[in-house]
Amino acid sequence: xxxxxxxxxxxxxxxxxxxxxxxxxxxxxxxxxxxxxxxxxxxxxxxxxxxxxxxxxxxxxxxxxxxxxxxxxxxxxxxxxxxxxxxxxxxxxxxxxxxxxxxxxxxxxxxxxxxxxxxxxxxxxxxxxxxxxxxxxxxxxxxxxxxxxxxxxxxxxxxxxxxxxxxxxxxxxxxxxxxxxxxxxxxxxxxxxxxxxxxxxxxxxxxxxxxxxxxxxxxxxxxxxxxxxxxxxxxxxxxxxxxxxxxxxxxxxxxxxxxxxxxxxxxxxxxxxxxxxxxxxxxxxxxxxxxxxxxxxxxxxxxxxxxxxxxxxxxxxxxxxxxxxxxxxxxxxxxxxxxxxxxxxxxxxxxxxxxxxxxxxxxxxxxxxxxxxxxxxxxxxxxxxxxxxxxxxxxxxxxxxxxxxxxxxxxxxxxxxxxxxxxxxxxxxxxxxxxxxxxxxxxxxxxx
Numbered sequence: 001x002x003x004x005x006x007x008x009x010x011x012x013x014x015x016x017x018x019x020x021x022x023x024x025x026x027x028x029x030x031x032x033x034x035x036x037x038x039x040x041x042x043x044x045x046x047x048x049x050x051x052x053x054x055x056x057x058x059x060x061x062x063x064x065x066x067x068x069x070x071x072x073x074x075x076x077x078x079x080x081x082x083x084x085x086x087x088x089x090x091x092x093x094x095x096x097x098x099x100x101x102x103x104x105x106x107x108x109x110x111x112x113x114x115x116x117x118x119x120x121x122x123x124x125x126x127x128x129x130x131x132x133x134x135x136x137x138x139x140x141x142x143x144x145x146x147x148x149x150x151x152x153x154x155x156x157x158x159x160x161x162x163x164x165x166x167x168x169x170x171x172x173x174x175x176x177x178x179x180x181x182x183x184x185x186x187x188x189x190x191x192x193x194x195x196x197x198x199x200x201x202x203x204x205x206x207x208x209x210x211x212x213x214x215x216x217x218x219x220x221x222x223x224x225x226x227x228x229x230x231x232x233x234x235x236x237x238x239x240x241x242x243x244x245x246x247x248x249x250x251x252x253x254x255x256x257x258x259x260x261x262x263x264x265x266x267x268x269x270x271x272x273x274x275x276x277x278x279x280x281x282x283x284x285x286x287x288x289x290x291x292x293x294x295x296x297x298x299x300x301x302x303x304x305x306x307x308x309x310x311x312x313x314x315x316x317x318x319x320x321x322x323x324x325x326x327x328x329x330x331x332x333x334x335x336x337x338x339x340x341x342x343x344x345x346x347x348x349x350x351x352x353x354x355x356x357x358x359x360x361x362x363x364x365x366x367x368x369x370x371x372x373x374x375x376x377x378x379x380x381x382x383x384x385x386x387x388x389x390x391x392x393x394x395x396x397x398x399x400x401x402x403x404x405x406x407x408x409x410x411x412x413x414x415x416x417x418x419x420x421x422x423x424x425x426x427x428x429x430x431x432x433x434x435x436x437x438x439x440x441x442x443x444x445x446x447x448x
Contacts, residue, residue, distance in 0.1 A: 061281075075270050088302070102134065247288050259277065295325070344418050
């Protein structure tokens with residue numbers, strides 16, 4: 001992205017919106033965002049997975065619109081969730097790697113709703129989302145990284161369990177409801193099933209895994225963590241709906257990215273743009289407004305700002321990226337079946353002493369382009385080009401790219417766009433990493 005586009009976004013973000021009347025604010029629905037870290041959609045029962053990992057999420061999805069073809073734009077937590085809030089791609093908002101903060105004063109749909117009378121709050125349980133590392137707090141009135149547990153083998157208090165996050169979110173909600181008649185936007189981001197995939201023994205029977213033996217594969221442990229997070233998601237939903245009428249709440253469920261569980265010889269996320277890392281669950285539920293349906297057209301995490309504002313009848317600035325799915329969800333209009341989706345992957349590790357622009361520009365690993373089931377991946381660091389037909393090869397095992405092939409003109413143009421955006425250095429906040437941050441990021445697998 002060129003510098004002029006960043007300037008327009010900054011100016012627009014600072015432009016005041018007309019404040020709604022108190023009556024208008026009270027008549028608006030509440031918004032509940034529920035996201036689960038590192039959750040690949042293909043491991044949810046509602047997406048055809050044979051294990052019963054997600055009965056509560058399935059029930060939520062069945063009551064609204066479930067997107068069957070949704071993806072993140074980068075498989076790293078902070079970059080992906082910054083894109084979710086702002087509609088910007090990582091090379092635009094600046095947080096291309098965990099530990100690199102977004103540009104200040106950017107537009108976000110949460111800020112926009114705040115100007116429309118909403119009270120906004122976020123409770124997140126991943127160390128990389130700390131405001132000192134992500135810069136996301138300015139997009140909420142209340143923003144709290146709940147870091148209460150030593151889950152990584154006791155190495156550091158680098159996260160929280162889903163129980164902690166649900167408790168914190170409900171405590172805030174009770175205080176809000178007791179003292180205000182404004183609509184709320186509440187975001188709860190749970191970290192399970194992020195590695196190291198703890199075995200949740202209480203859920204083995206539910207997912208059909210026998211206790212025999214002492215070894216449990218990463219896949220089984222990962223699935224038990226999904227079941228745990230699903231159970232706490234059910235608790236959160238039940239408790240919220242005890243406090244406010246279900247029909248008055250728009251619920252949006254999603255994940256930041258997926259996970260590779262040994263596919264392509266890789267365990268983790270962030271470094272590659274295969275479907276296991278990109279494919280995410282996405283659903284919108286609003287009884288009486290959004291009819292149950294499955295949406296098959298391609299969606300992206302950057303679509304959330306336009307779609308949520310569209311569902312609430314709010315004006316969406318022209319510069320906001322993404323597609324507005326509100327017409328599909330509210331009126332059954334067709335979606336963009338011919339949409340082209342673009343992706344990028346960056347190094348997850350950070351070196352705080354390195355110059356900030358170099359941290360971003362040198363971190364680019366891959367770019368990818370998906371058009372009507374045809375997917376190209378270009379590995380920037382070694383010039384390797386791959387091509388897959390997802391219609392016949394969902395697992396991306398058959399590389400159709402000839403030896404020595406170059407990226408298409410369209411993918412090459414995307415690569416140059418990303419590189420140009422990474423070179424724009426204005427208003428880039430420098431890394432703000434302490435030794436404790438480095439230890440936590442290393443424990444999370446983000447520093448080699």
